[in-house]
Amino acid sequence: MTDIAVSDSDDIELPPADAVQGLTVQSVSPTRMAWRRYWRHWGAAISTVIMGFLLVVVILAPITARYGVDEQVCDISVCKNQFLPPSSIAWFGTDSIGHDMYSRLIYGMRVSIFIGIASAFLSVLIGTAVGAIAGLRGGRFDDIVMRVTDIFLAFPFLVAVIVVRQFLGGLDFLEPIIGEVSSIKFMIFLFAIFGWMGVARLVRGQVLALKEREFIEAARAVGATNKRVVIAHLLPNSIGPILVALTLSVIGAITAESTLSFFGLGPQPGQGSTSLGQLIELARSGARQGNWWLVVFPCGALVLLAVCINFIGDGLRDALDPKLDKGH
Amino acid sequence: MLRFIIRRLLWLVPTVVFVTFLVYVAIRIGWNPVATYKRANPRASEAKVQQYIEVNGLYEGFWGYIRGYFSWLWSFVQGPDQWPRSIKGRAEVWPPLRYSMFNTLRLAGISTIIGISIGLLTGIIASLRPGGIVDGVINTSAFVVGSIQPFVSAVVLQLIFAVQLGWLPPAGVYPPGQDGFDLWLMTQHLILPVTVVAIQIIAGYARYMRASILDVRSSDYLRTARAKGISEFRVLTRHSVRNALVPVVTLLGLDLGTILGGLIITEAIFEYPGMGVFFLRAAGNGDFPQLMPYMVIIIVSVLMFNLIADLTYAVLDPRIRLD
Numbered sequence: 001m002t003d004i005a006v007s008d009s010d011d012i013e014l015p016p017a018d019a020v021q022g023l024t025v026q027s028v029s030p031t032r033m034a035w036r037r038y039w040r041h042w043g044a045a046i047s048t049v050i051m052g053f054l055l056v057v058v059i060l061a062p063i064t065a066r067y068g069v070d071e072q073v074c075d076i077s078v079c080k081n082q083f084l085p086p087s088s089i090a091w092f093g094t095d096s097i098g099h100d101m102y103s104r105l106i107y108g109m110r111v112s113i114f115i116g117i118a119s120a121f122l123s124v125l126i127g128t129a130v131g132a133i134a135g136l137r138g139g140r141f142d143d144i145v146m147r148v149t150d151i152f153l154a155f156p157f158l159v160a161v162i163v164v165r166q167f168l169g170g171l172d173f174l175e176p177i178i179g180e181v182s183s184i185k186f187m188i189f190l191f192a193i194f195g196w197m198g199v200a201r202l203v204r205g206q207v208l209a210l211k212e213r214e215f216i217e218a219a220r221a222v223g224a225t226n227k228r229v230v231i232a233h234l235l236p237n238s239i240g241p242i243l244v245a246l247t248l249s250v251i252g253a254i255t256a257e258s259t260l261s262f263f264g265l266g267p268q269p270g271q272g273s274t275s276l277g278q279l280i281e282l283a284r285s286g287a288r289q290g291n292w293w294l295v296v297f298p299c300g301a302l303v304l305l306a307v308c309i310n311f312i313g314d315g316l317r318d319a320l321d322p323k324l325d326k327g328h
Numbered sequence: 329m330l331r332f333i334i335r336r337l338l339w340l341v342p343t344v345v346f347v348t349f350l351v352y353v354a355i356r357i358g359w360n361p362v363a364t365y366k367r368a369n370p371r372a373s374e375a376k377v378q379q380y381i382e383v384n385g386l387y388e389g390f391w392g393y394i395r396g397y398f399s400w401l402w403s404f405v406q407g408p409d410q411w412p413r414s415i416k417g418r419a420e421v422w423p424p425l426r427y428s429m430f431n432t433l434r435l436a437g438i439s440t441i442i443g444i445s446i447g448l449l450t451g452i453i454a455s456l457r458p459g460g461i462v463d464g465v466i467n468t469s470a471f472v473v474g475s476i477q478p479f480v481s482a483v484v485l486q487l488i489f490a491v492q493l494g495w496l497p498p499a500g501v502y503p504p505g506q507d508g509f510d511l512w513l514m515t516q517h518l519i520l521p522v523t524v525v526a527i528q529i530i531a532g533y534a535r536y537m538r539a540s541i542l543d544v545r546s547s548d549y550l551r552t553a554r555a556k557g558i559s560e561f562r563v564l565t566r567h568s569v570r571n572a573l574v575p576v577v578t579l580l581g582l583d584l585g586t587i588l589g590g591l592i593i594t595e596a597i598f599e600y601p602g603m604g605v606f607f608l609r610a611a612g613n614g615d616f617p618q619l620m621p622y623m624v625i626i627i628v629s630v631l632m633f634n635l636i637a638d639l640t641y642a643v644l645d646p647r648i649r650l651d
Contacts, residue, residue, distance in 0.1 A: 043468070151347060154630045156589040159623075162611050163351065166358030255477050262479050263596065263608065280479070284597065287487040288498065295487050299480040306475040314471070 037319040044315020047308035054305070058110045065103035066091070069274055086293050093293035095282055101297055104274050109301060112254050112276035115187055115267070120249035122192035127199025128242060132230050134200065135207025142204070149197040157194070158259065165190055165265065182268040184275075187260075191253040199245045206238035240320030244313050251309040258302055276302060329642070336635050344627055345401070351623045352397045359614035361415070362386050368415050368613070384412050384617070400620065412617035421618050425606060429625070431501065432602035436591055439522040443529025444580070450530065451537025452569060458542055466534060474531035478590040482524045482597040489520060496520055499599035521598045528590050529583075536579055540572040547571070574644045581637025584630055 028036075039045050057064045086093045092101035134142040152160060168174060168190065169181035179185035210216060211234070219233050235242075254276065260266040261277025262284065279298035286294025355361075365380050366372065372380070381387070385399030403410045408422035454466040490498035501517050544550065545568065553567045554560075592604030599605070603622065610618035 043471075154585050154634060156585045156592065156626065156630075158589045158592050159607060159626060163354050163358060163623075166611070167354040168358075170357040170360060251475075258477065259479060259593065262593070283483050287483045287491060290487070290491045292487055292492070295483055299484060303476050303480055306477065307472050310471065310475045 034319045038315050041311075041315040041318055043311040044318075047311035047315070050304070051308045051312065054109070054308075055113070058106060058113060061106050061110050065100075065106045067100040067103040069104060069107045070099065071103070085291075092297045093291070095294060101279070101293060104279060105276075105297055105301055108274040108276045108279045108298075109305075111184065111267075111273060112257055113250075113305075115184060115191070115257050115275070116250040116252075116254040119188040119191035119195060119253040120246055122188060123195025123249050123253075124199050124242060124246045126192060127196035127245070128203050128235070130196065131200035131203025132207055132234060135204040136211060136226060136230065136234075145200060146204075149201055152194070152197055153201075157256070161190065161194060161256065161260065162263075162265065164193060165260070168193075182266075184267045187257060187267045188253075191256050194256070195249045195252060199242070199249070202241050202245055203238060206241060207234050210234055210237055240317070243320065244317045247309055247313040247316060251306050251313075254305060254309075255302070333635075333639070336638075340628075340631055340635070343631060344624070347627050348401075348620070348624055349397050351627070352400065352620065353393055355616055355619055355623075356386070356393060356396070359611075359616060359619070361614065361616035364614035364616070365415050404621070404624070411621060414618050415615050416613065421621055425603075425618070425621055425625075428601055428603045428606040431600065432591060432595070432604065435518065435521055435525065435595070435600065435602060436587065438518065439525035440529060440587065442522065443526035444533055446526070447530040447533030448537045448573075448576070450534040452541065452564075454534065454538045455541035455545075456564075458538075458545075463538075467538065470531045470534045473527055474535070477593075478524055478528055479593045479597060481527060482520075482594055485520050485523060486597065499597075501600060517598075517600075521594045521600055524594045524597075525587070525590050529587065532583070532586075533576065533579075536576050537572065540574075540576050541568055544568050544571045570644075574641065577644060578637045578641045581633040581635075581640070584633040588626065588629075 092105060094100060095104070130145060134145045165181065168178065168186070178189040207230075216229060216233055219229055224232070257266055257275060258277040258280050261275060261281050264281065266277040266281070267275055268278075276298060280302060283295040283298055286292075361384065362377065362381060366377060369376070385396035387393070387396050400412065403412060409420070411421050413419060414421055450466050450470070454463045457463055486498055489496045496519055497517050499517075501514060549571075550563060550567055553563050558566075588604075591602065592607065594600070595602040595604035596608055603625075606618070607622050609615075610622060
């Protein structure tokens with residue numbers, strides 16, 4: 001561990017004064033140290049490169065995809081296009097109506113990653129606000145929030161999500177705000193409803209741990225308001241865990257979307273669009289019929305996303321925890 | 329201890345009532361049983377619909393929901409033969425629920441036992457030489473396997489072992505037409521679902537156990553134990569593993585939700601007639617009388633396991649007192 005690297009520091013005798021002037025002192029900021037720790041975590045480093053590549057491919061979908069979402073690899077009158085195994089005209093094979101799986105996978109991942117990122121940001125926003133208030137205020141509000149999250153988090157996720165999805169769909173007055181049950185907007189709200197609780201717990205814990213510390217006391221002594229204490233002191237000091245939670249919420253929402261879609265309860269992006277979950281839904285029948293490419297590629301994409309994002313979260317956790325800097 | 333258990337058990341009752349009330353309202357609003365009944369029985373007369381509303385207590389409005397909930401609760405506590413009947417053909421709810429419960433318990437029990445024992449063992453092996461090759465391999469593969477969703481591993485295993493290789497049956501508990509008990513056939517059908525559920529548990533518990541043992545590694549009592557001259561094996565089994573188990577065992581109680589969730593997915597893919605399939609079918613049909621007892625079972629088991637987790641914590645760690 002070298003925070004400050006001083007060249008020629010081995011000399012026991014004090015060097016002459018003019019030599020001291022020639023010394024170069026290189027200081028390393030905490031941010032830089034965090035970066036170093038991050039890139040030293042090989043899993044996170046490789047995952048970052050893969051995720052960066054995937055994001056570029058997905059954002060540039062119209063260029064990187066070989067066919068349109070609903071385009072068939074060739075017209076049925078020209079050649080057989082259903083259930084083609086991977087070949088040169090369809091790298092990842094085709095589905096039951098002759099769509100190119102490779103292109104659909106890119107478009108589907110685009111939608112799913114968007115759902116993941118959007119609902120992760122929403123969950124972190126709500127969770128941070130609720131967690132900070134609960135931790136700082138304590139009392140009744142804190143009790144209620146923690147009870148509710150306890151019950152929700154103990155429930156099997158799939159059961160809870162199906163019931164809540166149906167419940168929200170039954171409340172007609174909510175439809176203008178959160179959209180139809182099968183819309184992407186609805187999915188984002190649905191996952192945010194589940195996602196904020198973990199974040200709120202985490203932020204609450206952080207706030208409880210930090211709020212008795214000296215620097216908060218000092219801020220209070222000079223007359224900082226609650227709002228200022230939270231925004232200027234508590235949140236910047238909890239940014240590490242929040243960032244990790246944000247990363248993990250992304251993959252949480254992506255897998256939730258896939259799981260719901262797998263049971264036919266996911267978003268129906270409609271014509272000219274698809275999602276990773278919808279492709280994975282095909283895997284179910286694909287496995288039974290032995291069309292391995294319908295299983296391997298969508299599932300592989302999901303697993304790749306999950307492993308990469310989990311590694312990135314792990315790397316961030318290590319990087320943002322200064323205690324772990326052992327210079328290994 | 330006994331007072332703690334009694335108090336917690338007494339608390340269980342209002343909690344269950346409160347949570348089931350919330351679930352009741354959510355189901356009433358979400359599935360709208362009256363509309364579902366009309367859809368399932370399109371030729372039902374107005375009087376029949378009214379009778380259905382009366383029998384099941386499906387009154388409207390805020391007080392209607394409360395009245396309806398208590399009338400449901402009253403018939404529920406009177407025992408299975410008084411439970412509201414399924415909307416499809418007025419079938420009794422309890423016999424299929426009991427059947428699926430036993431199937432799920434079998435699957436869950438076997439896979440949890442296998443998963444926990446292998447998981448803890450690999451965790452201990454990994455922790456013997458932290459930072460070594462074995463540790464690296466176990467830790468990384470547990471991390472990667474833990475990132476794989478159960479439906480992915482289920483579909484992939486089904487594709488490889490049931491469809492491509494044909495070694496194992498793809499779905500069900502018995503081949504079609506089989507009736508009566510047959511251990512060999514049942515085992516064959518259980519291998520894939522058990523594997524799917526167990527690998528999730530193995531991946532999780534290997535990491536928990538490893539982290540937990542590394543936590544106690546530098547503690548004073550281990551140094552004392554070594555200083556007494558106890559063999560390294562005895563230090564491991566009597567001191568480090570035993571202490572490391574405390575937080576891990578509690579996790580088991582809290583992980584029930586995750587395990588149950590994994591079971592639903594696994595059962596659905598392997599068409600295993602368990603509670604998950606029961607729930608998915610009831611949810612798909614909007615079968616209110618079937619959904620409620622299922623929910624009660626889930627809620628009670630989640631709360632019970634939370635209690636058991638707290639109790640084992642106190643039993644394993646004498647420093648913790650419950651009162």
